[in-house]
Amino acid sequence: MSAPQPATPPGRVVLEGRYTRLEPLVPSHAADLFAAVDIPDAEQRFAYLPSYPFRSVEAVRDWIVSQQGVADPILYAVVDKSTGRAGGWQQLMRIVPEHGVIEIGYVYWGPDVARTRLATEALYLVAHNVFDDLGYRRFEWKCNDRNEPSKRAAERFGFTYEGRFRQHMIVKGENRDTAWFSMLDGEWPALKAEYERWLDPANFDADGQQKSALRFG
Structure with missing residues (x-):
């Protein structure tokens, strides 16, 4: 177990990868994000999210603002x-630097x-x-x-199941x-190595299909 110490609050910084880039959400993303939501199965994709599908670009922009x-x-x-278009969003939330705990949530990845x-x-x-920066x-x-x-x-992404909190919330x-689920700092080096192996361009064919799956444990 790591020695307890405060973590650094996350900032609104760009996170750059090989294939994708995470950009702090701004109103100029609204049109792309509405296109990712304005699809036939939007209701199904939002079934377990805390909100409902956006009905217009203006609604997305108002939410971002x-x-x-x-x-x-x-x-x-x-x-x-490869396209420069935003195809979804995700957030860091329930940020508790004094305990070194943070959560990813409200994940919407479009088609x-x-x-x-x-x-x-x-x-x-x-x-x-x-883990590495903050x-x-x-x-x-x-x-x-x-x-x-x-x-x-x-589980595919390497989080460990910890249990079910009964009657935890009322949503919609x-x-x-x-x-x-969680992953811990002591587990991250091995998880990181597997992510980087899987994300290596050599692991994908000309159509972008994986040659070997992401595997932990």
């Missing part, structure tokens, strides 16, 4: 470097990001920032216990039991 200057959460646009190397690198970039001890992922895709994603008028 409402978050400007807020220290917690910090929202990032997930930008595909051009979800289940691609962009999504994996987006998670890697924020984990790298959290000195956090614990990185959390939480989701509705009924959200099986999110739980599978957490319904009970939410919450599944808790």
Whole structure:
């Protein structure tokens, strides 16, 4: 176990990867993000998120403006470097520097990001920032216990399942039991090495398909 010490609060900085870039959310992202939401299965994709699909570019822009200057959460646009377009967002939240604990949440990866190397690198970039740059001890992922895709994603990304918090929240008028996952600073070096192996361009064919899967443990 690491020696307890405060971590550094995250700043609104750009996190650059090979395939994707995380940019602090600004109003100029609104059109791209609305395009990522204005899709036939939007209701399904938002089923377990705390909000409903945006109905216009203006609604996205108003939401972004409402978050400007807020220290917690910090929202990032997930930008595909090959196109320059934002295809989703994610945020750092429940930031507790004095205990070295931070959470990734409100993850919306649109169809051009979800289940691609962009999504994996987006998670890697924020984990790298959290552990290596800011000195956090614990990185959390939480989701509705009924959200099986999110739980599978957490485990694929190297988070460890810790249990179910019963009747934890009321979201959209319904009970939410919450599944808790975490990764710790002592686990990060091995997780980081596997992320970097998987993200290496040599692991992908000419169509961008993986040659070997991401595996932990």
